[in-house]
Amino acid sequence: MRLLVTGGAGYIGSIVAQHLVARGDDVTVLDSLYKGHRAAVPAGADFVEVDLLDAEATSEAVARGFDGVLHFAALSLVGESQQVPEKYWRGNVVGALNLLDAMRAAEVKRIVFSSTAATYGEPDVELITEDTPNMPVNTYGNSKLAIDRMLTDEARAHGLAAVSLRYFNVAGASGELGEDHEPETHLIPLVLQAAAGKRESVGIFGTDYPTPDGTAVRDYIHVDDLAVAHALAVDKAVEGRHDIYNLGSERGYSVREVIETARAVTGREIVAIEQERRAGDPPRLVASNARARVGLGWAPEKTLEDMIRDAWAWHAAHPDGY
Ligand SMILES: NC(=O)c1ccc[n+]([C@@H]2O[C@H](COP(=O)([O-])OP(=O)(O)OC[C@H]3O[C@@H](n4cnc5c(N)ncnc54)[C@H](O)[C@@H]3O)[C@@H](O)[C@H]2O)c1
Numbered sequence: 001m002r003l004l005v006t007g008g009a010g011y012i013g014s015i016v017a018q019h020l021v022a023r024g025d026d027v028t029v030l031d032s033l034y035k036g037h038r039a040a041v042p043a044g045a046d047f048v049e050v051d052l053l054d055a056e057a058t059s060e061a062v063a064r065g066f067d068g069v070l071h072f073a074a075l076s077l078v079g080e081s082q083q084v085p086e087k088y089w090r091g092n093v094v095g096a097l098n099l100l101d102a103m104r105a106a107e108v109k110r111i112v113f114s115s116t117a118a119t120y121g122e123p124d125v126e127l128i129t130e131d132t133p134n135m136p137v138n139t140y141g142n143s144k145l146a147i148d149r150m151l152t153d154e155a156r157a158h159g160l161a162a163v164s165l166r167y168f169n170v171a172g173a174s175g176e177l178g179e180d181h182e183p184e185t186h187l188i189p190l191v192l193q194a195a196a197g198k199r200e201s202v203g204i205f206g207t208d209y210p211t212p213d214g215t216a217v218r219d220y221i222h223v224d225d226l227a228v229a230h231a232l233a234v235d236k237a238v239e240g241r242h243d244i245y246n247l248g249s250e251r252g253y254s255v256r257e258v259i260e261t262a263r264a265v266t267g268r269e270i271v272a273i274e275q276e277r278r279a280g281d282p283p284r285l286v287a288s289n290a291r292a293r294v295g296l297g298w299a300p301e302k303t304l305e306d307m308i309r310d311a312w313a314w315h316a317a318h319p320d321g322y
């Protein structure tokens with residue numbers, strides 16, 4: 001298929017693009033390079049430097065002719081989204097609307113969208129299903145949920161084939177491609193920076209959660225498993241439908257468990273300092289992936305050890321990032 005990957009110079013988009021190139025798709029990456037890296041665009045993919053907020057340039061890029069779009073481009077810093085919500089409503093929601101306008105004009109009928117567990121907010125359930133109510137607790141989650149709803153309407157009114165994939169906590173690296181965010185806010189890369197001596201310690205944000213060891217529990221998913229799910233989703237999207245799938249493992253790990261696993265995998269000392277809770281962090285977010293198993297024929301295969309080992313190998317090969 002001829003596929004356009006927005007945000008394909010970023011962490012997840014570049015690795016999914018690499019996977020699509022490897023299976024024989026004809027891939028074009030669109031990215032503004034606001035956060036992404038030109039060096040992350042996989043060999044074998046075309047690249048266009050375009051900001052989705054530039055409607056005209058977006059239309060021109062989409063008009064090159066594609067069978068489908070994978071839409072990763074977004075702003076995704078939860079803290080920043082609370083401080084400057086307008087940046088997130090414009091960047092994420094207006095950007096997606098420009099993309100959908102361009103797709104409609106060019107008769108591109110298929111989209112896979114990077115949604116997020118943040119659309120659920122802080123649900124008090126063992127496993128989050130796609131029927132768990134959407135109650136985002138930050139602007140980032142609100143903006144992603146707004147795009148999900150846009151896709152539902154677009155599928156109904158114009159026959160778009162749309163799939164939203166709600167990732168839980170993504171980690172790991174894939175060959176030459178890995179996670180290089182500035183600023184970095186995610187637990188696993190920060191823990192590995194501490195292991196590598198690039199930072200003195202890592203904070204444990206909250207030790208009084210109602211969880212077995214008092215620290216927050218998350219469902220970590222390897223970026224390669226995510227790539228497989230995207231390839232399935234783009235193939236299985238159905239015209240006139242908007243399907244939503246959680247992508248997680250149904251297994252939660254606490255912050256302490258992640259740090260312990262990183263100590264075991266790296267063999268390094270990792271200084272962890274107990275701190276106050278980070279505002280807006282729910283105690284536990286673990287996905288049910290039953291719908292993705294049935295609807296996509298997908299199941300995660302990689303473990304937390306795999307994610308940490310692969311991310312560690314990437315950091316060793318790229319100590320200063322891209
Ligand atoms: N990392 C996670 O754990 C996680 C979890 C859930 C959902 N997501 C979603 O997955 C997607 C990818 O996340 P990531 O961690 O790879 O992020 P990332 O920041 O590494 O990649 C996003 C890319 O989008 C580009 N971009 C942003 N705004 C753009 C615009 N207006 N026009 C063109 N390009 C633009 C950036 O330059 C960057 O390369 C995002 O939509 C994010 O919300 C990520």
Ligand SMILES: O=c1ccn([C@@H]2O[C@H](COP(=O)(O)OP(=O)(O)O[C@H]3O[C@H](CO)[C@H](O)[C@H](O)[C@H]3O)[C@@H](O)[C@H]2O)c(=O)[nH]1
Pocket residue numbers: 076078116117118168169170185186187188190202203204205206216217218255278281
């Ligand atoms: O230095 C750190 C960083 C994080 N944490 C903790 O580790 C867990 C994971 O934190 P991350 O920042 O790695 O991930 P989040 O669960 O906060 O964020 C994930 O879920 C969000 C929605 O809830 C967004 O989708 C986001 O992009 C995605 O990475 C949280 O309990 C957090 O409090 C620490 O203890 N110390």
